[in-house]
Amino acid sequence: MLWTDKYRPKSFDDVVGNVKQKAIIKKWVEKWKNGEPQPPLLLIGPAGTGKTTIAHIIADEFSEYIELNASDKRSHDLLMTTIGESANTYSLFGNNRKLIIMDEVDGIHGTNDRGGTKALNKIIKESKQPIVMMANDFYSNKLTTIKKNAQVIKMDKIKSPSINKFLRDVVLKNEGIEVDKDVLMKLSKRSSGDLRSAVNTLQALVENGGELTEEALDSTSQKDNTSTIFDTVTRVLKSKNPEHVKCSLFENNEDPTLVMEYIAENIPREYESNREVQKAYEMNSQADLYFGRTRSSQYYGYWKYASDFMGVGVSTAKRDTYRKYSKVISPMAFSLMGRTRGKRALRDEIASKMEEKM
Ligand SMILES: Nc1ncnc2c1ncn2[C@@H]1O[C@H](COP(=O)(O)OP(=O)(O)OP(=O)(O)O)[C@@H](O)[C@H]1O
Ligand SMILES: [Mg+2]
Structure with missing residues (x-):
């Protein structure tokens, strides 16, 4: 089993880092639950920092949720029929809200297919349901209008001491594995704020009795999405x-x-x-x-x-x-x-x- 699944946080408290951001998100959820509609949340930040994880934690707070990958549903019609209805009708059960999750909204093909972003913007404006969106690229021009109509939460990279602590006190402790603490720190630093990549690297190196040595760490290739x-x-x-x-x-x-x-x-x-x-x-x-x-x-x-x-x-x-x-x-x-x-x-x-x- 992948450790990233095994140790996926189940509550806000388990999510490492982004303390201020988490507090704002929690408030957003509370307000919805108190019957105060809030603008859609837009979580923007680097890979492996917990955006999708947080969206699922939010989903647990609502009675129902639907999930869409905006980049898969490019056309206007599809977006409208899939989320258009649920966005402005209340769910069948009285006041229960249906959370809409849309990942990778910066992946919508806005220039080739204006319909996609246009439909999304319309839904965002008209929705009476809670919406959570995620994106990586803060400066993507596909987000310009979305940003204006959403509550933007800029997620930070996870700081290396926090990564180190998570690997040591959660992952390794639970696995009953001891490692060289200097090499672990080096691994944490090298993952450049991407907790998913840190957990994956650790698992690749120490699962099944492997030893976490400096050489082993150096031999794992550089994080592939970080261009030098x-x-x-x-x-x-x-x-x-x-x-x-x-x-x-x-x-x-x-x-x-x-x-x-x-x-x-x-x-x-x-x-x-x-x-x-x-x-x-x-x-x-x-x-x-x-x-x-x-x-x-x-x-x-x-x-x-x-x-x-x-x-x-x-x-x-x-x-x-x-x-x-x-x-x-x-x-x-x-x-x-x-x-x-x-x-x-x-x-x-x-x-x-x-x-x-x-
Ligand atoms: N802040 C965090 N605290 C604890 N674990 C985390 C955190 N961020 C990421 N992880 C680990 O990494 C895995 C992937 O995280 P997640 O899918 O939430 O990242 P993401 O920010 O959505 O990345 P992407 O931008 O690539 O979609 C999680 O299952 C979890 O194991
Ligand atoms: Mg994600």
Whole structure:
């Protein structure tokens, strides 16, 4: 049995991390139960942090629930018939509410199939039933309207000490397994806030008498959905597909201004025509501008523009993709980490401001 199923939290208290967020969610549930309708909940956050788990814990609080994967039900008609009715009619049993759960609402094909998002937005506005939605990509344009009509809860990554504690005090304790505590801490840190991946890695390594050694841990491949900075730079310079470029930037956990420095360094190594190089640098300097604006205005919405300029902007500056191998190198002219320390501090500050506002 998968440990992620075995140790899936059954109550809010069992859910690790996101303490403030959980409190808001609990209040939302209480209000519904007291007969006060609430706007739909939209849980947005990285993979493996407990969004789906929380939705099911919420479901236990209601008499009934239905679950839909928004990306599977693209068409307007399907969405309407499946949830349209239940969204604005009360369930048969008096005041009992039927919870509607919609996972991956950022997966709806909004641009190719406007119907999907449009129908969803209509339902969100008109629904008399509680709705919980989940998404990964905070900046997805598919969420723009949904966000306006929902109570947005931004879920954080799980901090590594909390991951460590969960693995030790819940999983390993129950399994009766002892491991090297330093290696366990290393594993917790390496899962970069993704509790599911931490539990999976641990199970893969220690189930059936395996020993948790540093070598064993190192041999497990890097978490596959986290692009390294080199992957991202390669993607930006090699791809012309905006979705792929955006995705790679979103999944990258590095300081975005550092990624920008890397892109700048590597533009002339990949692009050959002067016009392309010029345009790419224009895009990159726009990104720098928006990072600056973020800093001076403290308006984090600018962050997205910076990301789009240095990503999609730079990637579409080339006419065609070059069929050649260029090694991505790190910016050498200065000591990077020293230079970006201030920016990284800024990023953390903005992140905590965002958290307060949400
Ligand atoms: N906060 C948490 N506390 C305890 N266990 C967790 C937590 N987050 C994730 N897990 C573990 O990871 C598994 C997967 O979590 P879940 O499906 O809720 O993640 P998610 O946020 O919905 O991820 P995704 O974005 O990929 O859908 C759970 O079954 C549980 O075992
Ligand atoms: Mg999920």
